[in-house]
Amino acid sequence: MLIREATVADAQAIATVHVDSWRTTYKNIIPNDFLDKLSYEKRKALWIENISKEGNHIYVKENGDGSIVGFISGGKRATNQVAHSGDVTSIYILEEFQGMGIGKKLLTKLFLKFEELSYHSIFVEVLEGNKSRFFYEAFGAKVIKSENIKIAGAALTLLIYEWNDTALVLNPNNVR
Template sequence: MQIRKATENDITGIAHVHIKSWQSTYKGILPDSYLNSLNLETRKKNWSRNLKMLHSATYIAENGDGKIVGFAAGGPEQTNHLHIQGEVYAIYLLKEYQRQEIGIKLMKAVVDELVQKQHANLIIWALKDNPSRGFYEALGGRIISEKTVKMAGIELAEVGYGWENILDILVKL
């Protein structure tokens, strides 16, 4: 498994993983009609824009065949949380590649870059019903904030896992 910085050549693979992981992770949380409507071309456009503007630290995981099986993205905190500087925006893996420590390697790559950019602390937002939330708890994250978001026409609760000192998460990675 190789972890490396994402390039524009990776957009199709990232978009594919984004869709497939949402369809498996959020089944039963988001409506099936919404999950089934996720469109590769739309996600590719979003990721093309994201790699240029939003996600200053985006990394991918490639299997031995060169297929993208996961990604993580982070950068400056985006929700105007007064004392938080860094944020992991997304971390997704294809279902068959979960629980193999690939997520840990992706998180480490993103967090290492955020540390280099002198972000002192960190937040990660997750849907409260996300079955993978234990991953953040195992890395020492604690819920520091909650909010409601509208997604697929429904309101959902989100929780923000925080690390007051970004170096604390590195101990677990």
């Protein structure tokens, strides 16, 4: 399976992974009627914009037949005022490909880019009910803050994690 930088031609496939992953990841966390209304076309437009934007770093994971089964994006959020830091803005893998080490490989690829950019702290925001938060914790991220937010009328808790040490991600011998 290949990991490579995303191109605008990947926007539709990324949008499909994004919508399908939201529907499985956030089922019973975010109201299902909201998830049912997610649009592949709107997400495609979002990903064309994201891929085209300077400072965004997006990588895709292809399976053996060249289909995109996961992606990661990162850069620096406009709200991030911490010097020499970046943000993991999304990572989604189709449910049937989860648990195969793809998340670690995608995270490693992005963290290598962040290392190139001399980012010393890396942040990620995740809903408390999202089990992927345990993935981040397994690779050394620590909760530094929580916020109450609303999505589709649902009151949720957003956790903000930080990595000050990327060794658990970048060490090739650390397989989890």
